[in-house]
Structure formats: structure tokens, C-alpha cells
Amino acid sequence: MHWTANGGVVTEAGIVERVAETRRVEPSMAVERPPFPTKLKIEVTGRCDLRCSFCTLTYKPRSAKGDIEPALAFRVIREARDLGVRDLGLFWLGEPLLNARLTEYVAYAKAIGTPYVFITTNGRLASTTRLRDLYDAGIDSIKFSVNAVDAQEYRRVTAVDAFDRVISNVRGAWELRGARAQPKLYASTVVLDEPDGERRFEAAHRLIGAYVDQHYALRQYGIQAAAKHRAAVLLAMLPCWSLFTEPHISYTGWMSACFYDHDPKYYLGDLTVSTLIAAWHSERAAALRRAHLAKDVAGTPCADCLAYAHA
Numbered sequence: 001m002h003w004t005a006n007g008g009v010v011t012e013a014g015i016v017e018r019v020a021e022t023r024r025v026e027p028s029m030a031v032e033r034p035p036f037p038t039k040l041k042i043e044v045t046g047r048c049d050l051r052c053s054f055c056t057l058t059y060k061p062r063s064a065k066g067d068i069e070p071a072l073a074f075r076v077i078r079e080a081r082d083l084g085v086r087d088l089g090l091f092w093l094g095e096p097l098l099n100a101r102l103t104e105y106v107a108y109a110k111a112i113g114t115p116y117v118f119i120t121t122n123g124r125l126a127s128t129t130r131l132r133d134l135y136d137a138g139i140d141s142i143k144f145s146v147n148a149v150d151a152q153e154y155r156r157v158t159a160v161d162a163f164d165r166v167i168s169n170v171r172g173a174w175e176l177r178g179a180r181a182q183p184k185l186y187a188s189t190v191v192l193d194e195p196d197g198e199r200r201f202e203a204a205h206r207l208i209g210a211y212v213d214q215h216y217a218l219r220q221y222g223i224q225a226a227a228k229h230r231a232a233v234l235l236a237m238l239p240c241w242s243l244f245t246e247p248h249i250s251y252t253g254w255m256s257a258c259f260y261d262h263d264p265k266y267y268l269g270d271l272t273v274s275t276l277i278a279a280w281h282s283e284r285a286a287a288l289r290r291a292h293l294a295k296d297v298a299g300t301p302c303a304d305c306l307a308y309a310h311a
């Protein structure tokens with residue numbers, strides 16, 4: 001379920017197509033030690049200013065959240081470029097606009113030739129000043145996660161009172177872009193597991209659909225959904241794309257097997273002491289991929305997968 005801003009046909013690869021591409025494991029990548037992917041996410045901060053009920057970060061202790069060391073961030077961005085990474089996301093579980101150095105990281109990645117640099121944000125801190133800096137630094141796309149259709153629901157889902165501000169910031173981002181071709185602006189809305197999910201999505205679309213290039217629905221995922229259909233869903237999603245197509249680097253410098261969590265049990269390698277490619281090809285990574293390719297993750301961290309209720 002997605003629409004373009006003017007209700008028309010998507011004529012180039014937008015965020016929906018990019019996400020679908022990321023989640024497709026091509027045969028050449030379905031091996032224990034695949035080449036380094038063309039996509040990478042680096043978490044510039046593990047902090048967040050919301051506490052969404054469906055997010056794994058909400059359930060982590062506050063003391064376990066901080067920002068990435070700048071020297072590590074610059075080094076990993078450089079290594080990624082040298083390895084041929086084309087799509088670089090400067091965010092993961094935390095809210096990237098909380099990191100005051102985000103614009104520097106974007107500017108550096110673009111200056112060394114990274115083709116596509118992007119973030120996802122909850123939009124609460126997306127002021128005109130902040131956005132102008134990111135646009136000028138050359139960011140290629142910004143996606144807003146807008147997971148409520150009114151102020152009351154926003155407060156219930158995120159535990160923060162910021163709905164009007166977020167909607168205003170999404171619209172402001174569109175106005176600020178004006179006639180520029182870049183960055184692309186996108187929005188997603190989590191469709192919670194309730195009968196009127198489509199109605200909710202359409203309500204959100206009426207608010208922000210005209211102010212982004214694509215607005216799409218995200219199915220419910222996460223802790224609330226995990227208990228329901230876990231065994232069947234987990235089998236259907238093996239081998240999980242997360243291990244084959246897009247590494248995720250935590251703000252602490254660990255490469256995680258799992259896109260959904262940076263719990264230490266998913267760690268594949270420590271980038272404070274090793275390179276990206278060494279972590280990607282570590283024995284731990286190879287062993288976990290072996291289990292995924294055999295479609296038997298019993299005894300691995302993935303046996304307790306929390307990510308999806310729906311394949």
C-alpha cells in the first residue's frame with residue numbers, strides 16, 4: 001500500500017522499491033561469506049526522544065544509549081565507500097537528529113563519493129534550520145516515520161506529545177525543498193494489528209501524502225506481534241535478508257546480525273578493533289548464515305526472532 005505525492009505512478013526507484021531490493025537475497029549473496037553488500041546502516045546515536053510501544057529501543061535501559069565516536073563514524077564511512085557501498089543509512093534504532101554531528105557525517109560521505117546517503121527520522125527535531133543544513137550537505141533522502149493520525153493516538157503510541165509539531169515539520173521539509181530535485185522526501189506509517197489499519201493509513205495519508213514523494217504502510221512488527229505466529233513466520237523468512245544484504249553497525253561499533261536489535265547476542269564483530277569486511281566474514285557471521293541457509297536456526301540467537309509477525 002503506497003502512493004506518490006500526486007497520486008500518480010512511481011517513475012523511479014523510490015523508498016518502497018529500495019526496501020524491497022534490500023530484502024531480496026540474490027543467489028550470489030546466499031553463501032556463508034558473501035561479498036560485502038552495497039548497502040549499510042550506521043547508527044549515529046542509540047538515543048531516541050520517543051518511546052514507541054512497538055520499538056525494541058523502548059525496552060532498553062536509558063544508560064545503554066549514547067552517540068557514536070566521531071573517529072569511528074568517519075572511519076567506517078570511509079571503509080564503506082572503499083568497499084563499494086552505494087546506499088548508506090546514517091541511522092538505525094536511535095533518532096539520528098539527536099546527534100549534533102549528523103550533518104558532518106552526511107557531508108563527509110557525499111564528499112568522498114557515496115552515491116546515496118539517507119536517514120529515517122521521527123521528525124520531531126526536523127526544524128527548518130536543521131533540514132537546510134542536511135539539504136546543503138547533500139543528503140539524498142529523508143524518511144519520516146509518522147505512526148499516528150491524531151495527537152491523542154500519537155501520545156498513546158510514542159509516549160510524547162508532538163503530533164502537531166511532526167506534521168508541521170513534514171510539511172516544512174516539503175516547502176523548504178521547493179523546486180530542488182533533492183532530497184527525496186518519504187513517509188511511512190506503521191499499520192498496527194487492528195481491523196481498521198487501512199483506514200488509519202488513509203487518514204495519515206490525507207495529512208502528509210501531499211508533502212512527500214512516497215508514503216507507504218509498514219506492517220506491524222516487534223515485541224507485541226512476536227508471540228502470535230513466530231514459528232511459521234520465522235521458517236518462511238529464512239534465510240533472513242538481514243544477514244546477507246545490509247549490515248547494521250551500532251553506535252558502539254558492533255556489527256549486528258539483526259536489523260531489528262543490537263543486543264550483544266547478535267554481534268558479529270567489533271569495529272573498534274576490526275574492519276568492516278573482517279566482521280562481515282567473521283566465523284560467527286559465517287556460522288549463523290550456515291544455519292539460515294540450512295533453514296534451521298535452533299540453538300542460534302535467531303531462534304528467538306522478535307522481528308516479524310508477518311513474513
Ligand code: SF4
Nearest residue numbers: 240242258302305307
Ligand atoms: S533475529 Fe530474526 S530478524 Fe534478526 S537476523 Fe535473526 S531471523 Fe533476522
